[in-house]
Amino acid sequence: AQKVTQAQTEISVVEKEDVxxxxxxxxxxxxxxxxxxxQPPSGELVFLIRRNSFDEQNEISGRYSWNFQKSTSSFNFTxxxxxxxxxxxxxxxxxxxxxxxxxxxxxxGTRLQVTL
Amino acid sequence: xxxVSQDPRHKITKRGQNVTFRCDPISEHNRLYWYRQTLGQGxxxxxxxxxxxxxxxxxxLSDRFSAExxxxxxxxxxxxxxxxxxxxxxLCASSFRGSNEKxxxxxxxxxxxx
Numbered sequence: 223a224q225k226v227t228q229a230q231t232e233i234s235v236v237e238k239e240d241v242x243x244x245x246x247x248x249x250x251x252x253x254x255x256x257x258x259x260x261q262p263p264s265g266e267l268v269f270l271i272r273r274n275s276f277d278e279q280n281e282i283s284g285r286y287s288w289n290f291q292k293s294t295s296s297f298n299f300t301x302x303x304x305x306x307x308x309x310x311x312x313x314x315x316x317x318x319x320x321x322x323x324x325x326x327x328x329x330x331g332t333r334l335q336v337t338l
Numbered sequence: 339x340x341x342v343s344q345d346p347r348h349k350i351t352k353r354g355q356n357v358t359f360r361c362d363p364i365s366e367h368n369r370l371y372w373y374r375q376t377l378g379q380g381x382x383x384x385x386x387x388x389x390x391x392x393x394x395x396x397x398x399l400s401d402r403f404s405a406e407x408x409x410x411x412x413x414x415x416x417x418x419x420x421x422x423x424x425x426x427x428x429l430c431a432s433s434f435r436g437s438n439e440k441x442x443x444x445x446x447x448x449x450x451x452x
Contacts, residue, residue, distance in 0.1 A: 226380075259443075265427065267381070267443040313380050325371070325394070326441065328380030 224249045226316050228329035235304050235336055243299045243332045245314030251275075256290065256297045257315040257326065267313065273297060304336045340364075342444035344430050350450045351420055358416045359447045363432030370413050371441065372405055373429040374398065381429055387413060388435065420451045 225248040235241045247256065258270040271281065273290050281288045285305075289298045301308055311333045315326040343362045351357050363370050368389050373381035384403070386394045389410035399405075402420075407413040417424055427448050431441040 231378075257440075264445060265448075266445040267429070267431075267441075269440055269442070272440055315380070325383035325386065325396070326381075328382070330378065330380050 224316050224318050224327045226314050226327055226329035228314055228332050230332045232333040237306055237336055237338050238303050240300060240302050241304050241334065243312050245297045245329060247295050247297065247316045249316060249318055251318040255317040258299050259313045259315060260310045261313060262310040306336050306338065309334055309336045342430055342432050342442050344444035344447050346447055347445065348448045350452065352452050353420060353422060355420055356416065356418045357420060357449065358414055359428055361413045361430030361444060364442055367432035367434050369433045369435055370407055371431040372415050373431065375427040375429055422451045425449055425451045
């Protein structure tokens with residue numbers, strides 16, 4: 223069965239520091255998708271990125287970057303020069319069997335607190 | 339595009355009562371999902387619709403739970419004979435087939451069962 227582990231329950235940083243959120247996943251499928259979602263205090267989960275299991279290129283989008291390594295089953299997320307507005311809970315998620323509309327399996331989330 | 343909307347935002351009920359939540363997805367999205375999130379946990383899948391057809395249900399969805407999506411538009415989730423363990427945030431999400439499950443979530447309905 224699929225599983226997503228986010229070992230960091232809470233991280234606190236000072237603004238402008240870089241921070242990396244860890245995600246480790248388990249799946250028996252060879253084809254799958256990985257996601258990161260952000261949940262601010264308002265409660266609405268916001269999509270950040272989707273990564274196909276065949277695409278191990280790292281990606282950078284503004285202050286965000288993602289490091290996907292199949293060899294270690296990890297999909298880590300880095301925020302560069304963190305800002306107070308980045309404070310939220312971040313969830314990593316896995317979707318197996320991309321040919322169907324199957325469910326996402328979420329990790330337990332990492333709460334990021336960015337202070338001045 | 340007004341996003342996914344859920345109603346109500348908060349619901350407080352007494353144990354044993356029935357409750358119903360509503361979700362209005364993004365209008366062109368044909369897939370609709372219900373998830374449940376408890377404190378300190380990630381969302382857990384409950385059920386999924388493609389148009390009006392309910393295609394998958396989680397084992398978490400006991401027979402006290404029922405979901406509908408008449409005419410493939412809005413959806414309702416009803417919980418009968420609520421129990422304290424049903425207290426959670428109920429999240430609705432929608433997506434467009436072929437989007438490889440980029441889900442758009444609503445803000446959720448927070449249920450408290452006293």
